[in-house]
Amino acid sequence: MQAIVVNSLGGPEELRITQSPAGRPGPGEIAVQVSVAGVNFMDTGTRRMGIPTGEIPFIPGVEGAGRVSEIGPGVTEFAIGDRVAWVFAWGSYAERIVLPVTSAVRLPDDISDEVAASVMMQGITAHHFVTEAAPVGPGDVTLVHAAAGGLGQKIIQLVKARGGTAIGLTSTAAKAEVARRFGADHVLVSTGDAFVKPVLELTDQQGVDTVFDGGGETTFHASMKVLRRHGTLLYYGAVIGAVPTVTLRELPNSIKISYPVFRDHIPTREDLVRNTEKIFQLIRSGQWKIDIGRRYPLRDAAQAHRDIESRATTGKLLLFP
Template sequence: MRAIVIERLGGPEELRLVDRPAPRPGPGDILVDVTVAGVNFMDTGVRRLGPSAGGVPFTPGVEGAGRVGALGEGVTGFAVGDRVSWVYASGSYAEQIVLPAADAVPVPDDISDETAASLMMQGITAHHFTTEAAPVEPGRTTLVHAAAGGLGQNLTRMIKARGATVIGLASTEEKAEAARRNGADHAIVSSGDAFVAPVLELTGGHGVHTVFDGGGGTTFRASMGVVRRHGTLLYYGAFNGTVPVLNMRELPRSIKVCYPVFRDHIPGREELLRHSAALFDLVRQGVLLPGVGGRYPLRDAERAHRDIESRSTTGKLLLFP
């Protein structure tokens, strides 16, 4: 089978398409024929810094959708041919992947593979942010960084569904318009800390109740500057440059800072299935409309990484083996 393999950490050129032996499922595992894999910005950090476990060579990618091709010993609840999706199963940039059956989510007949793969990382993340990490309430005002990206689009739609106002940040006017089309009440073209003044103007000088900041250390302190009294700064930009270091006495206006961890939202299979089902329901209701910003054959994984790092894309990027 074919897979993208990284033999040396570095730039997008290190993503090589190679032939590898077909994997076999062990006890409790399933083998899946991958139909679509999601591309996430965190994949670029893993490409540069290496995986959290193990070393090179490795196959990147942590989410996707496909059909069960074989069952390992002891697996129940799945059959060959079932459609499934997954998140945080390393090695998704490939024609086949082996993953624990406990990590596989059955995909309903009315949900496409593209939609399922688009939602597993960014949809569950947005759900985590808006329902548990920094619950959004009706009448509140929020600031969403990178509002035209895949996660930003999901955040915007979930926030609007919960009755709050969205101010979206974008790097270009084209992206700002995409954020408006997706439901943002206001969209600001900004880089660095240029958003502070317009956000304060839009909020009458009070600032927003919640900032969802994935911009990294370059925007962290500016984001603190637009959080109103007792508001929340939710920071998730670990792969975007330097992680900010903060003295607690620097926190202004009694604000709160949250660093959400994905696994805290889905610590077990029960939560994974429950939250995935909630996302599929939001798709059925028209609340979530996962926007695909780019479709690439597996061999073009390098181009997909170059595109996502260039900040020129909107929506979700997908690879097709």
């Protein structure tokens, strides 16, 4: 099978298409013919820092959609030919993947493979952020960094679906229009920490209830400054540069800091199935519109990484074997 293989950690040039052996599923596993794989900013960190097992070479990518082509011993959840989507299964940048059934869900007929591959990582992440890690309720005011990106769009739409107000931050005027299209009540074009003054002005110096900050160390301390009393800074920028540090005495206004871990929203397969069904229902109802920013053939995975790292893209990036 063809796959994108990382033989050495480094830049996008390390993503090379190669003929790779197709694995066979073991107990509790399925093999899937990949129709589409999702590209996430997290993948760029994997390319630079490796996968948790430390294994090199490896095939990157953690989400996608396709059809079951083989089942391992003891598998009863799926049958050959079933359409499935998965998340957090390493090796998704390939024509075929072997993955545990605990990472997969069956796709309903009204959810396309492209849509599924666009929401398994970012959709579950946004749902975790807005419903559990820092729950948004009616009347809450939120600040969403990188508001035009695939994750930012989903956060904004879910904030609005739950009755909140969304202030979006983007790096360009063109991206600001995208954030408005996906429901942002206000959009500020800002880089670095320049957003502090305009956010406070928008909120009559009161600040916001929640900040969703994936900007890394450069924005972390500024995000604390725009929170109102007892507000929450939800930080998720671990793959962007240095991890910020803070002492408890530095925290202003009795704020809370949340660092949500993806698997804590889906600790079991039952949780994965339940939460993905909630996400599919948001799509069916029109409360979540999915923006596919760019599509690439599998061989152009390196270009997809260059594009996502340039911050020039909006919406979800997808790879097609």
